[in-house]
Amino acid sequence: MALHLADAGADIVCAARTRSQIAGVAEEIEAKGRRALVVPTDVSDSSQVDAMVEQTIAEWGGFEVMIANAGGGGAASLKHITEVSDDDWRNTLDLNFSSAFYCARAAARHFRQESKPGNIITVASGTALRGDARLFVYGAAKAGVITMTQALATQLAREQIRVNCIVPGFVLQKTLEDPDEIARAQNQGSRIPVGRVGEAWELGPLAVYLASDASAYMTGEAFIIDGGGLAGGLAPTGWDVNSGIGGVAS
Amino acid sequence: MSQQNPLPPPDVAKGKLQGFDLTGRRVIVYGAEKPVAGAIVEALREAGAAVGVTSANTDGTSLFRLKKAAAGGATEAVDLSNGTNVQVATRKISKALGGVDAAIVVPQMYHTAPIRKTLDADIQRVLIANLGGTYAAFRSATREFRGRPGRLIAVLDATAVRGMTNLSLYSAAQSGVIGLVRSLSQELAPTGTTVNAIVVGWTDSTPGRGPSAEDENLLLRFIPMRRFAKPADPAPLAVYLASEASGYITGQAIQVDGGVLKHL
Numbered sequence: 001m002a003l004h005l006a007d008a009g010a011d012i013v014c015a016a017r018t019r020s021q022i023a024g025v026a027e028e029i030e031a032k033g034r035r036a037l038v039v040p041t042d043v044s045d046s047s048q049v050d051a052m053v054e055q056t057i058a059e060w061g062g063f064e065v066m067i068a069n070a071g072g073g074g075a076a077s078l079k080h081i082t083e084v085s086d087d088d089w090r091n092t093l094d095l096n097f098s099s100a101f102y103c104a105r106a107a108a109r110h111f112r113q114e115s116k117p118g119n120i121i122t123v124a125s126g127t128a129l130r131g132d133a134r135l136f137v138y139g140a141a142k143a144g145v146i147t148m149t150q151a152l153a154t155q156l157a158r159e160q161i162r163v164n165c166i167v168p169g170f171v172l173q174k175t176l177e178d179p180d181e182i183a184r185a186q187n188q189g190s191r192i193p194v195g196r197v198g199e200a201w202e203l204g205p206l207a208v209y210l211a212s213d214a215s216a217y218m219t220g221e222a223f224i225i226d227g228g229g230l231a232g233g234l235a236p237t238g239w240d241v242n243s244g245i246g247g248v249a250s
Numbered sequence: 251m252s253q254q255n256p257l258p259p260p261d262v263a264k265g266k267l268q269g270f271d272l273t274g275r276r277v278i279v280y281g282a283e284k285p286v287a288g289a290i291v292e293a294l295r296e297a298g299a300a301v302g303v304t305s306a307n308t309d310g311t312s313l314f315r316l317k318k319a320a321a322g323g324a325t326e327a328v329d330l331s332n333g334t335n336v337q338v339a340t341r342k343i344s345k346a347l348g349g350v351d352a353a354i355v356v357p358q359m360y361h362t363a364p365i366r367k368t369l370d371a372d373i374q375r376v377l378i379a380n381l382g383g384t385y386a387a388f389r390s391a392t393r394e395f396r397g398r399p400g401r402l403i404a405v406l407d408a409t410a411v412r413g414m415t416n417l418s419l420y421s422a423a424q425s426g427v428i429g430l431v432r433s434l435s436q437e438l439a440p441t442g443t444t445v446n447a448i449v450v451g452w453t454d455s456t457p458g459r460g461p462s463a464e465d466e467n468l469l470l471r472f473i474p475m476r477r478f479a480k481p482a483d484p485a486p487l488a489v490y491l492a493s494e495a496s497g498y499i500t501g502q503a504i505q506v507d508g509g510v511l512k513h514l
Contacts, residue, residue: 008267154513157474171498193439198498205269205495214270214486217451217479220512224502226442231432231501238440 001067003028004204005211011035013056013063017042035060043070043099044091046106053106065119065211066107068100073138081136089137096141097148104152108161117160121210122149126169126226130233146222153220162219164210169226171198191237193228269495270486273298276347277492278340280330280387281306281356283315285455285481286405290354291319293485294492299352302343304328305334307359330357330383331375340390349432352401352492353391355384357427360457361420368419380423385430388445390437399442404431405484408451408511411503428503435501444500446491451507453479474509483493 002012006029014022014029019040026036039057041052053180056063079088100122111118127135128142149165157167170192176182189196206225211214226231229237236247257368272294272318279291282303294301302324305316324346326339344350356379359379361372389404409417410424433458435445452459452473460467484506490496491504 004268047419150512153509154474157509158476169498193436194438194442194444194498194500201268202495202498203489205267205493206499208267208269209486209490212486214490215506217474217475217483217508218487218506219509221505221507223504225499228435228444228500230437237436 001069001203003032004201004208005067006032006034006036007204008147008212009034010033010065010211011037011060013037013039013060015039015041015043015052043068043103044094046098047101049099049102049106051075053110057110061115062116064116065121066103067121067123067211068103069123070099070103070139071096071123071125071142073135078134084137092137093141093144096138097144100145101148104148104163108152108156108159112159117152118156119161119211120152120156120161120163121207122146122163122165124149124167124222126167126224126230126247128167129222129224129230142203149222150220157219162215163239164215164218164220165222166203166206166210167222167225167226168203169198169229171203171225172200174200180196192226193232193237196227197226198225226249269490269493271298272493275299275300275351275492275494276344276349277352277354278302278304278343278347278350278387278391279319279354279356280304280328280336280383281358281405282319282325283307283312284356284358286358286450287354287356288315288319289354289481289485290405290488291321293489295321295483297350297489297493299492300347302326302347304339304343306330306379330355330359330387331378333382333386333389336383336386337390337393340387340394344394349396350394350400351398352392352403353387354403354405354492355387356405356486357381357384357424358405358407359383359420359423362416362457363419364416365418367513371421376419377423377426379507380420381426381430383433384427388430388434391436393445394442395443396443399444399494399497400438401496402431402434402438402443402445403488403491404447405488406447406449407456408502408505408507410447410449411505411511431503432501439500442497444491444497446499446501447503448484448487448491449503449505449507449511450484451479451505451510453481453483455481466468472510474513477508479506479508 016022029036039052124142124145127139153163237245304326330338357380361376391407409421
Protein backbone atom coordinates (compact mmCIF):
# COMPACT_ATOMS: atom_id res chain seq x y z
CA MET A 1 0.00 0.00 0.00
CA ALA A 2 2.77 2.43 0.95
CA LEU A 3 4.53 2.02 -2.40
CA HIS A 4 1.36 2.53 -4.44
CA LEU A 5 0.49 5.62 -2.41
CA ALA A 6 4.01 6.92 -3.09
CA ASP A 7 3.53 6.19 -6.81
CA ALA A 8 0.36 8.27 -6.63
CA GLY A 9 2.34 11.16 -5.13
CA ALA A 10 2.06 10.74 -1.37
CA ASP A 11 4.76 11.15 1.26
CA ILE A 12 4.59 8.31 3.77
CA VAL A 13 5.16 7.96 7.48
CA CYS A 14 6.16 4.34 8.05
CA ALA A 15 5.33 3.00 11.50
CA ALA A 16 5.96 -0.50 12.81
CA ARG A 17 7.21 -2.00 16.02
CA THR A 18 10.84 -2.10 14.90
CA ARG A 19 12.87 0.05 12.53
CA SER A 20 14.11 -2.99 10.62
CA GLN A 21 10.52 -3.88 9.59
CA ILE A 22 10.12 -0.61 7.67
CA ALA A 23 13.57 0.66 6.73
CA GLY A 24 13.48 -1.14 3.37
CA VAL A 25 10.05 0.25 2.44
CA ALA A 26 11.20 3.76 3.38
CA GLU A 27 14.19 3.41 1.05
CA GLU A 28 11.91 2.30 -1.80
CA ILE A 29 9.60 5.27 -1.19
CA GLU A 30 12.55 7.66 -1.31
CA ALA A 31 13.79 5.99 -4.49
CA LYS A 32 10.43 7.00 -6.02
CA GLY A 33 11.22 10.63 -5.17
CA ARG A 34 8.84 10.90 -2.22
CA ARG A 35 9.59 11.62 1.43
CA ALA A 36 9.51 8.82 4.01
CA LEU A 37 9.58 9.20 7.79
CA VAL A 38 10.40 6.11 9.83
CA VAL A 39 8.80 6.13 13.28
CA PRO A 40 9.11 2.87 15.24
CA THR A 41 5.75 2.54 17.01
CA ASP A 42 3.90 -0.13 18.96
CA VAL A 43 0.36 0.81 17.93
CA SER A 44 -1.15 -1.24 20.74
CA ASP A 45 0.21 1.46 23.06
CA SER A 46 -1.82 4.68 22.72
CA SER A 47 1.00 6.88 24.00
CA GLN A 48 3.27 5.64 21.21
CA VAL A 49 0.57 6.32 18.63
CA ASP A 50 0.11 9.84 19.95
CA ALA A 51 3.89 10.35 19.89
CA MET A 52 4.05 9.15 16.28
CA VAL A 53 1.39 11.66 15.29
CA GLU A 54 3.14 14.45 17.20
CA GLN A 55 6.43 13.67 15.48
CA THR A 56 4.71 13.72 12.08
CA ILE A 57 3.15 17.10 12.82
CA ALA A 58 6.46 18.44 14.12
CA GLU A 59 8.45 17.30 11.08
CA TRP A 60 5.93 17.62 8.25
CA GLY A 61 3.35 20.00 9.67
CA GLY A 62 0.54 17.45 9.56
CA PHE A 63 -1.02 14.69 7.49
CA GLU A 64 -4.24 14.02 5.56
CA VAL A 65 -4.64 10.22 5.69
CA MET A 66 -4.19 7.67 8.49
CA ILE A 67 -4.08 3.97 7.60
CA ALA A 68 -4.39 1.68 10.62
CA ASN A 69 -3.07 -1.55 9.20
CA ALA A 70 -1.62 -3.29 12.27
CA GLY A 71 -2.79 -6.77 13.10
CA GLY A 72 -1.92 -10.37 13.53
CA GLY A 73 -3.52 -13.65 14.52
CA GLY A 74 -1.06 -14.73 17.15
CA ALA A 75 -0.97 -18.00 18.99
CA ALA A 76 -3.91 -16.96 21.16
CA SER A 77 -6.21 -17.17 18.18
CA LEU A 78 -5.38 -20.80 17.53
CA LYS A 79 -6.43 -22.13 20.92
CA HIS A 80 -9.60 -23.78 22.14
CA ILE A 81 -11.69 -21.25 24.05
CA THR A 82 -11.13 -23.09 27.31
CA GLU A 83 -7.39 -22.45 26.96
CA VAL A 84 -7.48 -18.76 26.05
CA SER A 85 -6.16 -16.72 28.98
CA ASP A 86 -7.25 -13.21 29.84
CA ASP A 87 -3.87 -11.98 28.60
CA ASP A 88 -4.28 -13.82 25.28
CA TRP A 89 -7.66 -12.15 24.82
CA ARG A 90 -6.49 -8.68 25.81
CA ASN A 91 -3.28 -8.81 23.77
CA THR A 92 -5.11 -9.89 20.60
CA LEU A 93 -7.74 -7.19 21.05
CA ASP A 94 -5.05 -4.58 21.80
CA LEU A 95 -3.10 -5.34 18.64
CA ASN A 96 -6.06 -5.78 16.29
CA PHE A 97 -8.82 -3.58 17.65
CA SER A 98 -7.55 -1.02 20.16
CA SER A 99 -4.72 -0.09 17.78
CA ALA A 100 -7.28 0.98 15.17
CA PHE A 101 -9.08 3.06 17.78
CA TYR A 102 -5.85 4.75 18.95
CA CYS A 103 -4.87 5.59 15.38
CA ALA A 104 -8.35 6.86 14.46
CA ARG A 105 -8.57 8.97 17.61
CA ALA A 106 -5.14 10.53 17.13
CA ALA A 107 -5.94 11.31 13.50
CA ALA A 108 -9.38 12.75 14.31
CA ARG A 109 -7.83 14.99 16.97
CA HIS A 110 -5.35 16.31 14.43
CA PHE A 111 -7.98 16.90 11.73
CA ARG A 112 -10.28 18.61 14.22
CA GLN A 113 -7.52 20.80 15.60
CA GLU A 114 -6.59 21.92 12.11
CA SER A 115 -10.26 22.18 11.06
CA LYS A 116 -9.46 20.30 7.89
CA PRO A 117 -11.02 17.33 6.08
CA GLY A 118 -9.41 14.00 6.84
CA ASN A 119 -9.34 10.38 5.85
CA ILE A 120 -9.03 7.34 8.10
CA ILE A 121 -8.62 3.84 6.69
CA THR A 122 -8.79 0.80 8.92
CA VAL A 123 -7.92 -2.75 7.94
CA ALA A 124 -9.98 -5.74 9.09
CA SER A 125 -10.21 -9.31 7.79
CA GLY A 126 -12.69 -11.68 6.20
CA THR A 127 -12.65 -13.58 9.49
CA ALA A 128 -14.64 -10.65 10.91
CA LEU A 129 -17.61 -11.59 8.73
CA ARG A 130 -17.71 -15.40 8.95
CA GLY A 131 -16.97 -17.78 11.79
CA ASP A 132 -13.59 -19.50 11.77
CA ALA A 133 -13.01 -22.07 14.47
CA ARG A 134 -9.31 -21.33 14.65
CA LEU A 135 -9.47 -17.55 14.64
CA PHE A 136 -12.30 -16.58 16.92
CA VAL A 137 -10.40 -14.02 19.05
CA TYR A 138 -8.83 -12.37 16.01
CA GLY A 139 -12.15 -12.46 14.14
CA ALA A 140 -13.95 -10.81 17.04
CA ALA A 141 -11.32 -8.07 17.19
CA LYS A 142 -11.56 -7.38 13.46
CA ALA A 143 -15.37 -7.39 13.57
CA GLY A 144 -15.00 -4.63 16.13
CA VAL A 145 -12.89 -2.69 13.66
CA ILE A 146 -15.62 -2.88 10.99
CA THR A 147 -18.38 -1.80 13.34
CA MET A 148 -16.22 1.00 14.72
CA THR A 149 -15.50 2.14 11.16
CA GLN A 150 -19.20 2.35 10.32
CA ALA A 151 -20.06 4.21 13.51
CA LEU A 152 -17.14 6.63 13.23
CA ALA A 153 -18.11 7.34 9.63
CA THR A 154 -21.49 8.55 10.81
CA GLN A 155 -19.97 10.50 13.71
CA LEU A 156 -17.28 12.27 11.68
CA ALA A 157 -19.00 12.82 8.33
CA ARG A 158 -20.08 16.36 9.21
CA GLU A 159 -16.47 17.26 9.93
CA GLN A 160 -15.60 15.99 6.44
CA ILE A 161 -13.61 13.13 7.87
CA ARG A 162 -14.17 9.89 5.98
CA VAL A 163 -13.62 6.49 7.60
CA ASN A 164 -13.46 3.31 5.52
CA CYS A 165 -12.20 -0.21 6.07
CA ILE A 166 -10.27 -2.57 3.81
CA VAL A 167 -11.33 -6.18 4.41
CA PRO A 168 -8.76 -8.51 2.86
CA GLY A 169 -9.27 -12.23 2.45
CA PHE A 170 -6.20 -14.40 2.06
CA VAL A 171 -3.48 -12.07 0.83
CA LEU A 172 0.24 -12.83 0.92
CA GLN A 173 2.28 -10.35 2.94
CA LYS A 174 5.46 -10.92 0.96
CA THR A 175 6.85 -12.69 -2.10
CA LEU A 176 7.26 -16.36 -1.25
CA GLU A 177 10.47 -18.24 -1.96
CA ASP A 178 10.33 -21.22 0.39
CA PRO A 179 8.81 -24.20 -1.53
CA ASP A 180 6.78 -25.30 1.51
CA GLU A 181 5.30 -21.84 1.88
CA ILE A 182 4.47 -21.71 -1.84
CA ALA A 183 2.81 -25.13 -1.64
CA ARG A 184 0.73 -23.97 1.33
CA ALA A 185 -0.29 -20.81 -0.53
CA GLN A 186 -1.29 -22.83 -3.58
CA ASN A 187 -3.35 -25.16 -1.46
CA GLN A 188 -5.02 -22.16 0.16
CA GLY A 189 -5.55 -20.57 -3.26
CA SER A 190 -7.30 -23.65 -4.60
CA ARG A 191 -10.07 -23.08 -2.04
CA ILE A 192 -10.64 -19.49 -3.17
CA PRO A 193 -13.03 -18.90 -6.11
CA VAL A 194 -10.45 -17.06 -8.26
CA GLY A 195 -8.08 -19.99 -7.72
CA ARG A 196 -5.28 -18.10 -6.03
CA VAL A 197 -4.40 -16.14 -2.94
CA GLY A 198 -4.07 -12.40 -3.29
CA GLU A 199 -0.71 -10.69 -3.61
CA ALA A 200 0.29 -7.80 -1.39
CA TRP A 201 0.46 -5.26 -4.24
CA GLU A 202 -3.25 -5.80 -4.97
CA LEU A 203 -4.15 -3.83 -1.85
CA GLY A 204 -2.22 -0.85 -3.23
CA PRO A 205 -4.66 0.47 -5.84
CA LEU A 206 -7.51 0.04 -3.36
CA ALA A 207 -5.62 2.09 -0.78
CA VAL A 208 -4.97 4.79 -3.39
CA TYR A 209 -8.68 4.86 -4.26
CA LEU A 210 -9.80 5.15 -0.64
CA ALA A 211 -7.09 7.68 0.29
CA SER A 212 -7.90 9.99 -2.62
CA ASP A 213 -10.79 12.25 -3.55
CA ALA A 214 -11.82 9.61 -6.09
CA SER A 215 -13.80 8.07 -3.21
CA ALA A 216 -15.13 11.40 -1.87
CA TYR A 217 -18.70 10.09 -1.42
CA MET A 218 -17.68 6.79 0.20
CA THR A 219 -17.63 6.50 3.97
CA GLY A 220 -18.25 3.71 6.47
CA GLU A 221 -17.62 1.13 3.76
CA ALA A 222 -16.11 -2.27 4.49
CA PHE A 223 -14.44 -2.87 1.13
CA ILE A 224 -13.90 -6.61 0.69
CA ILE A 225 -11.00 -7.83 -1.47
CA ASP A 226 -10.97 -11.58 -1.14
CA GLY A 227 -11.05 -13.34 -4.50
CA GLY A 228 -14.76 -14.07 -4.14
CA GLY A 229 -14.61 -16.11 -0.93
CA LEU A 230 -17.26 -14.20 0.97
CA ALA A 231 -19.62 -14.01 -2.02
CA GLY A 232 -19.75 -17.80 -1.97
CA GLY A 233 -19.59 -20.14 0.96
CA LEU A 234 -22.74 -22.20 0.54
CA ALA A 235 -20.74 -25.19 -0.68
CA PRO A 236 -17.06 -25.99 -1.22
CA THR A 237 -15.48 -23.71 -3.82
CA GLY A 238 -16.16 -24.98 -7.34
CA TRP A 239 -19.06 -27.24 -6.36
CA ASP A 240 -21.23 -27.97 -9.41
CA VAL A 241 -24.92 -28.33 -8.59
CA ASN A 242 -25.55 -29.96 -11.98
CA SER A 243 -23.39 -32.95 -11.23
CA GLY A 244 -23.25 -32.84 -7.44
CA ILE A 245 -19.51 -33.20 -7.63
CA GLY A 246 -16.46 -31.01 -7.73
CA GLY A 247 -15.22 -28.43 -5.32
CA VAL A 248 -12.37 -28.59 -2.88
CA ALA A 249 -12.93 -30.40 0.40
CA SER A 250 -12.00 -28.29 3.37
CA MET B 251 6.53 -27.40 -5.71
CA SER B 252 8.16 -24.31 -7.10
CA GLN B 253 5.48 -22.96 -9.42
CA GLN B 254 3.58 -19.84 -8.48
CA ASN B 255 -0.17 -19.39 -8.20
CA PRO B 256 -2.07 -21.55 -10.70
CA LEU B 257 -3.81 -18.43 -12.00
CA PRO B 258 -1.38 -15.56 -11.47
CA PRO B 259 -2.60 -11.98 -11.17
CA PRO B 260 -2.15 -9.91 -14.34
CA ASP B 261 1.21 -8.38 -15.06
CA VAL B 262 -0.02 -4.81 -14.94
CA ALA B 263 2.21 -2.55 -17.01
CA LYS B 264 4.83 -0.79 -14.96
CA GLY B 265 4.97 2.97 -14.95
CA LYS B 266 1.20 3.36 -14.87
CA LEU B 267 -0.82 4.19 -11.81
CA GLN B 268 -2.20 0.71 -11.31
CA GLY B 269 -5.97 0.56 -11.19
CA PHE B 270 -6.61 3.92 -12.80
CA ASP B 271 -5.07 3.62 -16.25
CA LEU B 272 -7.30 1.88 -18.79
CA THR B 273 -5.18 2.42 -21.87
CA GLY B 274 -5.96 -0.38 -24.30
CA ARG B 275 -9.07 -1.54 -22.37
CA ARG B 276 -12.40 -1.82 -24.20
CA VAL B 277 -15.57 -1.20 -22.22
CA ILE B 278 -19.32 -1.33 -23.01
CA VAL B 279 -21.63 0.78 -20.88
CA TYR B 280 -25.30 -0.29 -21.04
CA GLY B 281 -27.88 2.32 -19.98
CA ALA B 282 -25.55 5.19 -20.83
CA GLU B 283 -28.41 7.71 -20.94
CA LYS B 284 -28.57 7.73 -17.13
CA PRO B 285 -26.68 10.62 -15.47
CA VAL B 286 -24.50 8.29 -13.36
CA ALA B 287 -23.64 6.24 -16.44
CA GLY B 288 -22.74 9.35 -18.44
CA ALA B 289 -20.20 10.32 -15.80
CA ILE B 290 -18.79 6.78 -15.81
CA VAL B 291 -18.36 6.93 -19.60
CA GLU B 292 -16.45 10.20 -19.26
CA ALA B 293 -14.20 8.80 -16.52
CA LEU B 294 -13.47 5.64 -18.51
CA ARG B 295 -12.46 7.72 -21.52
CA GLU B 296 -10.33 9.99 -19.34
CA ALA B 297 -8.54 6.88 -18.05
CA GLY B 298 -7.76 5.88 -21.62
CA ALA B 299 -10.41 3.23 -22.37
CA ALA B 300 -12.21 2.79 -25.67
CA VAL B 301 -15.91 2.96 -24.76
CA GLY B 302 -19.03 1.80 -26.59
CA VAL B 303 -22.46 2.67 -25.25
CA THR B 304 -26.03 1.46 -25.42
CA SER B 305 -29.26 2.84 -24.01
CA ALA B 306 -31.45 1.01 -21.49
CA ASN B 307 -34.63 2.14 -23.21
CA THR B 308 -35.55 3.17 -26.73
CA ASP B 309 -37.79 6.14 -25.98
CA GLY B 310 -36.93 9.49 -27.52
CA THR B 311 -35.43 11.07 -24.43
CA SER B 312 -33.17 8.07 -23.80
CA LEU B 313 -31.90 8.05 -27.36
CA PHE B 314 -31.24 11.79 -27.28
CA ARG B 315 -29.16 11.40 -24.12
CA LEU B 316 -27.46 8.31 -25.52
CA LYS B 317 -26.21 10.29 -28.49
CA LYS B 318 -24.61 12.77 -26.12
CA ALA B 319 -22.91 10.00 -24.10
CA ALA B 320 -21.68 8.30 -27.26
CA ALA B 321 -19.72 11.41 -28.26
CA GLY B 322 -19.25 9.98 -31.74
CA GLY B 323 -18.06 6.57 -30.47
CA ALA B 324 -19.63 3.15 -30.96
CA THR B 325 -23.29 3.28 -29.97
CA GLU B 326 -26.42 1.13 -30.21
CA ALA B 327 -30.03 1.84 -29.23
CA VAL B 328 -31.04 -0.98 -26.91
CA ASP B 329 -34.04 -2.01 -24.86
CA LEU B 330 -32.48 -3.99 -22.00
CA SER B 331 -35.73 -5.96 -21.68
CA ASN B 332 -34.99 -7.65 -24.99
CA GLY B 333 -32.18 -10.21 -24.72
CA THR B 334 -31.81 -10.59 -28.50
CA ASN B 335 -31.52 -6.83 -28.89
CA VAL B 336 -28.81 -6.80 -26.18
CA GLN B 337 -26.95 -9.68 -27.83
CA VAL B 338 -26.94 -8.12 -31.31
CA ALA B 339 -25.90 -4.70 -30.00
CA THR B 340 -23.11 -6.21 -27.90
CA ARG B 341 -21.74 -8.09 -30.91
CA LYS B 342 -21.78 -4.94 -33.02
CA ILE B 343 -20.02 -2.83 -30.39
CA SER B 344 -17.49 -5.59 -29.75
CA LYS B 345 -16.67 -5.62 -33.47
CA ALA B 346 -16.31 -1.84 -33.48
CA LEU B 347 -14.00 -1.87 -30.44
CA GLY B 348 -12.05 -4.97 -31.50
CA GLY B 349 -13.28 -6.94 -28.47
CA VAL B 350 -14.58 -6.29 -24.97
CA ASP B 351 -12.69 -6.32 -21.65
CA ALA B 352 -15.37 -4.94 -19.35
CA ALA B 353 -19.12 -4.31 -19.28
CA ILE B 354 -20.95 -1.88 -17.03
CA VAL B 355 -24.73 -2.03 -16.73
CA VAL B 356 -26.87 0.74 -15.26
CA PRO B 357 -30.34 -0.82 -15.00
CA GLN B 358 -32.50 1.87 -13.48
CA MET B 359 -36.08 1.26 -14.60
CA TYR B 360 -37.73 3.04 -11.70
CA HIS B 361 -41.16 2.07 -10.40
CA THR B 362 -43.05 3.29 -7.37
CA ALA B 363 -46.50 2.08 -6.32
CA PRO B 364 -48.17 0.36 -3.37
CA ILE B 365 -48.38 -3.39 -3.85
CA ARG B 366 -52.18 -3.38 -4.10
CA LYS B 367 -51.94 -1.16 -7.18
CA THR B 368 -49.13 -3.03 -8.90
CA LEU B 369 -50.22 -4.79 -12.08
CA ASP B 370 -48.97 -8.03 -13.61
CA ALA B 371 -47.59 -5.93 -16.46
CA ASP B 372 -45.61 -3.83 -13.99
CA ILE B 373 -44.07 -6.94 -12.46
CA GLN B 374 -42.98 -8.20 -15.86
CA ARG B 375 -41.68 -4.85 -17.04
CA VAL B 376 -39.72 -3.88 -13.93
CA LEU B 377 -38.19 -7.29 -13.20
CA ILE B 378 -37.19 -7.80 -16.82
CA ALA B 379 -35.82 -4.29 -17.36
CA ASN B 380 -33.68 -4.25 -14.20
CA LEU B 381 -32.80 -7.85 -13.38
CA GLY B 382 -33.37 -9.52 -16.75
CA GLY B 383 -31.60 -6.69 -18.58
CA THR B 384 -28.53 -6.94 -16.38
CA TYR B 385 -28.51 -10.70 -16.81
CA ALA B 386 -28.75 -10.37 -20.60
CA ALA B 387 -25.99 -7.76 -20.74
CA PHE B 388 -23.67 -9.84 -18.53
CA ARG B 389 -24.40 -12.91 -20.67
CA SER B 390 -23.67 -11.15 -23.94
CA ALA B 391 -20.52 -9.48 -22.62
CA THR B 392 -19.24 -12.77 -21.18
CA ARG B 393 -19.53 -14.30 -24.64
CA GLU B 394 -17.38 -11.48 -26.00
CA PHE B 395 -14.69 -12.06 -23.33
CA ARG B 396 -13.99 -15.35 -25.15
CA GLY B 397 -12.43 -17.03 -22.15
CA ARG B 398 -10.20 -14.07 -21.26
CA PRO B 399 -10.55 -12.44 -17.82
CA GLY B 400 -13.26 -9.79 -18.03
CA ARG B 401 -14.95 -7.35 -15.71
CA LEU B 402 -18.73 -7.21 -15.14
CA ILE B 403 -20.15 -4.33 -13.11
CA ALA B 404 -23.75 -3.45 -12.26
CA VAL B 405 -24.55 0.03 -10.98
CA LEU B 406 -27.50 -0.18 -8.60
CA ASP B 407 -29.17 2.16 -6.20
CA ALA B 408 -29.61 1.87 -2.48
CA THR B 409 -33.01 0.18 -2.71
CA ALA B 410 -30.98 -2.92 -3.64
CA VAL B 411 -29.97 -3.22 0.02
CA ARG B 412 -32.62 -1.33 2.01
CA GLY B 413 -36.40 -1.42 2.02
CA MET B 414 -38.59 1.59 1.32
CA THR B 415 -42.34 2.13 1.21
CA ASN B 416 -43.88 1.86 -2.27
CA LEU B 417 -40.64 0.57 -3.81
CA SER B 418 -41.18 -3.15 -3.21
CA LEU B 419 -41.12 -4.13 -6.87
CA TYR B 420 -38.19 -1.96 -7.90
CA SER B 421 -36.29 -2.97 -4.77
CA ALA B 422 -36.90 -6.66 -5.48
CA ALA B 423 -35.56 -6.22 -9.02
CA GLN B 424 -32.51 -4.24 -7.90
CA SER B 425 -31.62 -6.56 -5.02
CA GLY B 426 -32.03 -9.51 -7.36
CA VAL B 427 -29.02 -8.17 -9.25
CA ILE B 428 -26.91 -8.60 -6.11
CA GLY B 429 -27.86 -12.29 -6.04
CA LEU B 430 -26.85 -12.48 -9.69
CA VAL B 431 -23.51 -10.81 -8.89
CA ARG B 432 -22.74 -13.19 -6.04
CA SER B 433 -23.48 -16.41 -7.90
CA LEU B 434 -22.00 -15.33 -11.22
CA SER B 435 -18.81 -14.27 -9.41
CA GLN B 436 -18.41 -17.87 -8.30
CA GLU B 437 -19.18 -19.29 -11.74
CA LEU B 438 -16.75 -17.04 -13.62
CA ALA B 439 -13.97 -16.85 -11.04
CA PRO B 440 -11.97 -19.72 -12.56
CA THR B 441 -11.67 -17.69 -15.80
CA GLY B 442 -10.38 -14.64 -13.92
CA THR B 443 -13.54 -12.68 -14.68
CA THR B 444 -14.81 -10.62 -11.78
CA VAL B 445 -18.43 -9.58 -11.13
CA ASN B 446 -19.29 -6.71 -8.82
CA ALA B 447 -21.98 -4.13 -8.10
CA ILE B 448 -21.67 -0.48 -7.21
CA VAL B 449 -24.53 0.61 -4.94
CA VAL B 450 -25.14 4.35 -5.19
CA GLY B 451 -26.98 6.22 -2.44
CA TRP B 452 -29.31 9.18 -2.97
CA THR B 453 -28.21 11.22 -5.97
CA ASP B 454 -29.06 14.65 -7.31
CA SER B 455 -31.34 12.95 -9.83
CA THR B 456 -33.02 10.33 -7.60
CA PRO B 457 -36.83 10.78 -7.82
CA GLY B 458 -38.37 12.04 -4.60
CA ARG B 459 -35.18 13.33 -3.02
CA GLY B 460 -36.79 16.58 -1.92
CA PRO B 461 -35.37 20.12 -1.70
CA SER B 462 -31.64 20.88 -1.76
CA ALA B 463 -31.54 23.09 1.35
CA GLU B 464 -30.50 21.09 4.40
CA ASP B 465 -32.88 22.83 6.80
CA GLU B 466 -35.84 22.08 4.52
CA ASN B 467 -35.04 18.44 3.88
CA LEU B 468 -35.18 15.74 6.55
CA LEU B 469 -33.77 13.23 4.07
CA LEU B 470 -30.68 15.33 3.47
CA ARG B 471 -30.06 15.51 7.21
CA PHE B 472 -30.33 11.71 7.32
CA ILE B 473 -27.27 11.37 5.06
CA PRO B 474 -24.13 11.61 7.22
CA MET B 475 -22.29 13.62 4.52
CA ARG B 476 -25.26 16.00 4.21
CA ARG B 477 -25.24 16.00 0.44
CA PHE B 478 -26.60 13.95 -2.44
CA ALA B 479 -24.21 12.06 -4.68
CA LYS B 480 -23.11 13.87 -7.79
CA PRO B 481 -23.24 11.76 -10.95
CA ALA B 482 -19.42 11.68 -10.97
CA ASP B 483 -19.07 10.22 -7.45
CA PRO B 484 -19.28 6.52 -8.40
CA ALA B 485 -17.20 6.92 -11.58
CA PRO B 486 -13.65 6.41 -10.19
CA LEU B 487 -14.75 3.16 -8.54
CA ALA B 488 -16.08 1.98 -11.90
CA VAL B 489 -12.69 2.76 -13.45
CA TYR B 490 -10.86 0.80 -10.74
CA LEU B 491 -13.21 -2.19 -10.98
CA ALA B 492 -12.87 -2.18 -14.79
CA SER B 493 -9.07 -2.27 -14.56
CA GLU B 494 -6.77 -5.26 -14.50
CA ALA B 495 -5.62 -4.32 -11.01
CA SER B 496 -8.92 -5.27 -9.33
CA GLY B 497 -8.70 -8.99 -10.10
CA TYR B 498 -8.98 -10.05 -6.46
CA ILE B 499 -12.27 -8.19 -5.88
CA THR B 500 -15.32 -10.20 -6.91
CA GLY B 501 -18.87 -10.90 -5.79
CA GLN B 502 -19.12 -7.59 -3.94
CA ALA B 503 -21.77 -4.88 -3.73
CA ILE B 504 -19.73 -1.80 -2.88
CA GLN B 505 -21.55 1.23 -1.54
CA VAL B 506 -20.88 4.83 -2.63
CA ASP B 507 -23.51 6.37 -0.42
CA GLY B 508 -22.25 9.28 1.69
CA GLY B 509 -22.65 6.98 4.68
CA VAL B 510 -26.46 6.71 4.47
CA LEU B 511 -26.41 2.89 4.52
CA LYS B 512 -24.10 2.80 7.52
CA HIS B 513 -26.18 4.17 10.37
CA LEU B 514 -29.06 2.78 12.41
